[in-house]
Structures are given as structure tokens and as C-alpha cells.
Amino acid sequence: EAQVTQNPRYLITVTGKKLTVTCSQNMNHEYMSWYRQDPGLGLRQIYYSMNVEVTDKGDVPEGYKVSRKEKRNFPLILESPSPNQTSLYFCATTGGRDTQYFGPGTRLTVL
Amino acid sequence: QKEVEQDPGPLSVPEGAIVSLNCTYSNSAFQYFMWYRQYSRKGPELLMYTYSSGNKEDGRFTAQVDKSSKYISLFIRDSQPSDSATYLCAMNTGNQFYFGTGTSLTVIP
Numbered sequence: 001e002a003q004v005t006q007n008p009r010y011l012i013t014v015t016g017k018k019l020t021v022t023c024s025q026n027m028n029h030e031y032m033s034w035y036r037q038d039p040g041l042g043l044r045q046i047y048y049s050m051n052v053e054v055t056d057k058g059d060v061p062e063g064y065k066v067s068r069k070e071k072r073n074f075p076l077i078l079e080s081p082s083p084n085q086t087s088l089y090f091c092a093t094t095g096g097r098d099t100q101y102f103g104p105g106t107r108l109t110v111l
Numbered sequence: 112q113k114e115v116e117q118d119p120g121p122l123s124v125p126e127g128a129i130v131s132l133n134c135t136y137s138n139s140a141f142q143y144f145m146w147y148r149q150y151s152r153k154g155p156e157l158l159m160y161t162y163s164s165g166n167k168e169d170g171r172f173t174a175q176v177d178k179s180s181k182y183i184s185l186f187i188r189d190s191q192p193s194d195s196a197t198y199l200c201a202m203n204t205g206n207q208f209y210f211g212t213g214t215s216l217t218v219i220p
Contacts, residue, residue: 059209
């Protein structure tokens with residue numbers, strides 16, 4: 001079964017405390033990306049990766065880092081989270097235009 | 112100006128109605144156009160994608176793209192209560208994706 005997993009699903013943290021949200025896929029897809037979803041702003045792409053060791057900025061990369069050391073994993077790193085990064089985060093994979101899967105989401109609150 | 116504009120609704124229709132959802136966009140470089148359905152507390156799921164202008168049909172769903180007007184539509188025939196969700200349009204050029212804000216749809220039994 002095609003699966004994209006994210007951990008944690010819910011996280012409450014404080015300003016400045018580094019955190020990592022993990023994303024893992026079992027479909028051997030090359031393309032992976034991170035989005036944040038905010039009311040009134042919709043889904044916005046943070047970073048994407050075309051393959052191992054290949055990453056690029058999306059629309060809203062400020063304050064985020066990513067790495068792609070293995071094909072199946074694409075963690076999102078917030079080195080110094082701030083309250084404006086409170087959001088719902090989704091990881092997604094794409095195997096082709098008609099083969100896209102989103103993870104279940106991670107709800108992050110930064111106090 | 113946002114790359115993709117989508118009326119957030121909410122839209123409420125009786126069961127069996129034909130639903131029309133729409134998005135407009137500003138970037139003429141967009142080549143791929145997608146529609147997603149997102150249930151509450153879930154990740155989006157891809158419903159349909161279309162390349163360039165034209166229509167594409169899949170069961171009760173029809174996606175339509177008019178590149179000359181920079182306008183895309185999703186039609187849902189014989190709408191069902193299970194279609195109640197938020198519908199997101201998205202567009203793609205190169206390796207980046209741009210999403211609309213989503214339209215909330217409720218189908219009333």
C-alpha cells in the first residue's frame with residue numbers, strides 16, 4: 001500500500017527550540033516536497049527535492065531547512081522556530097503527474 | 112496578485128446537483144493543472160490532472176482547462192454527501208506547485 005508517513009502528527013513547542021518533522025515514503029518516488037497550509041492562504045510549497053542530495057526552494061522557504069540523504073526520507077528542519085511558523089504541514093511525493101500522495105499532516109504550534 | 116485564485120465558498124448544494132468549482136491563474140507558463148479533494152483533518156488526495164487546454168472526464172468528475180482565459184473548472188455530476196470536502200486546484204510549471212486556497216463544498220442529503 002502506498003504510504004507517506006509523517007512524525008510527529010502534533011507538536012507544541014516554544015520559540016527557538018530546534019525541531020525536525022520526519023517524512024518517509026514507501027513508493028520509491030524521486031520527487032518529494034513540503035507544504036504548509038494556513039487559513040486563507042492555502043497550501044504553499046516550502047521546499048522540494050528532485051532526488052537524493054537535490055533540493056530546492058519553493059515559495060516560502062525562509063526559516064526552514066531540508067535534507068535528502070536517502071530516497072525514502074525527506075525531513076523538514078526548523079532551526080529556530082517562531083510563532084509565525086505555527087501551521088499545518090504536509091509532506092508529499094510525486095511519481096508522475098497522476099501519482100501524487102500527501103502525508104496525513106503535522107500540526108505545529110510554536111508558542 | 113496571487114498566482115492562483117480560488118473562491119473559498121462555502122458552497123452548499125442538494126444531493127444530485129451538478130457542482131462547478133473554478134480557479135483562475137495569472138502565470139501563462141503553467142502547463143499542468145490538478146484538482147485535489149481534502150477531507151477534514153486529512154491530507155489532500157489527487158482527483159484529476161490535465162495537461163494544457165481541454166477536458167478530461169473520470170466518472171462523475173470532469174476537469175476543464177481554458178488556457179486562453181487562464182481559467183480551470185471541476186464539474187461534479189450527481190453530487191453525493193460523500194463529496195463534501197474542500198477542493199483545491201493546483202498548477203505546475205517546472206518543479207514547483209501552486210495551490211488555490213480551496214473551496215469548501217457541502218452536499219446536503
